[in-house]
Amino acid sequence: MxxxxxxxxxxxxxxxxxxxxxxxxxxxxxxxxxxxxxxxxxxxxxxxxxxxxxxxxxxxxxxxxxxxxxxxxxxxxxxxxxxxxxxxxxxxxxxxxxxxxxxxxxxxxxxxxxxxRIPALQSPWFVPHVLSYMIAYALAAVAFLLMVIGLWQRSEQRERWSDASLQIARVAFPFMTFGLWSGALWAEEAWGIYWSWDPKETWSLITWTLYLVYFHCQYAPAKRRFAPWAQILAFAALLITFLVVNLLPKFADTLHSYA
Missing domain, CATH: 1.20.120 (Four Helix Bundle (Hemerythrin (Met), subunit A))
Structure with missing residues (x-):
């Protein structure tokens, strides 16, 4: 060292x-x-x-x-x-x-x-793409923590924690959307294809979709009781996208192996 x-x-x-x-x-x-x-x-x-x-x-x-x-x-x-x-x-x-x-x-x-940076990363999309995802992931992590803590609160306080979690997740989602969109544009610039079903791309799309499911559960009164479970699944997918895909040796040769 x-x-x-x-x-x-x-x-x-x-x-x-x-x-x-x-x-x-x-x-x-x-x-x-x-x-x-x-x-x-x-x-x-x-x-x-x-x-x-x-x-x-x-x-x-x-x-x-x-x-x-x-x-x-x-x-x-x-x-x-x-x-x-x-x-x-x-x-x-x-x-x-x-x-x-x-x-x-x-x-x-x-x-x-x-x-x-390798040549594929020497692009104007590098900073906005990564930065938008970091903002989204940080906010999603806080929203998840608030939801989990809220589950242990008394019933009269649980709603307040759930609403706070929802509001923060709502702020995170546009950044996540921009990250997904800018990543596709960057991929086309670097490799000539917008989408290749690379493991990180695939799990990013799964994460984005699960957050849509979470929002649907929150705003559909009959399904709101499922919202915590949807958020747990969405955040688990986020962790797979951010950590598991990057760290497992089996993904070492993917297009995102440098990330």
Whole structure:
């Protein structure tokens, strides 16, 4: 491990500790203190992203290490958006907890700090495609956590958690749609075909479809009791798309094997 890898690792560990401290503080009801610690963790996380950018010379979105670092960075801005838009006032622990998980995941990934884009990735679609999916996945993760927590609440509070989960999933879905659409355009530019039923493409479409099913269940009164199950299936498909397809050796030779 060289000096730069050691520095990035120290920053990641520090960010994880700050995010975890924010989560613990929020659970104790100290919202202002929790937010300050959350913001400190975010700044350290941002330093990791800047370091990754400087080391590889372009937006660091090309491998799982880079993407997981960026994914953790998304949750604080989304927390501010959700609080401003919906005024929920009680979602801080969910967002700070969600920030911890991707960074912990980087400990198990190869840290290719000087990763370079292959020719297929040298496209104007690279940043908007990946960025839109990262936003969608981060929001979908928060929506899922809110739904799961809501299942353990008393019946009079469960509806509030379910509605919050739905509103956040609604924000995520257009980004997911743009990611799917831009990916098809990028594929045509890179390989001359809009859709090849590559495993990642296929699971992305399955995920998108299952979120449509979830929304249908939410807005059809007779089917609303099935909405949590639909959301669980949709998020499971998302995890397969994001993690399983990337990490299983059997998918190593697919068109998305670089992701």
């Amino acid at each position: 060289n000096m730069y890898e050691e520095l990035m690792l120290v920053l990641i560990v520090l960010s994880v500790l700050l995010y975890a401290a924010s989560f613990a503080t929020a659970l104790k009801g100290r919202a202002q203190q929790s937010f300050r610690v959350f913001a400190a963790g975010w700044l350290v996380n941002a330093a990791v992203i800047v370091g990754n950018y400087l080391l590889c010379g372009h937006p660091p979105f090309g491998n799982m290490y880079h993407v997981l670092c960026f994914l953790s960075l998304c949750f604080l801005p989304f927390y501010l958006f959700v609080e401003r838009r919906y005024g929920l006032g009680w979602t801080m622990p969910t967002f700070s907890f969600a920030s911890v998980i991707p960074l912990i995941g980087t400990f198990f990934m190869e840290r290719d700090l000087a990763w370079q």
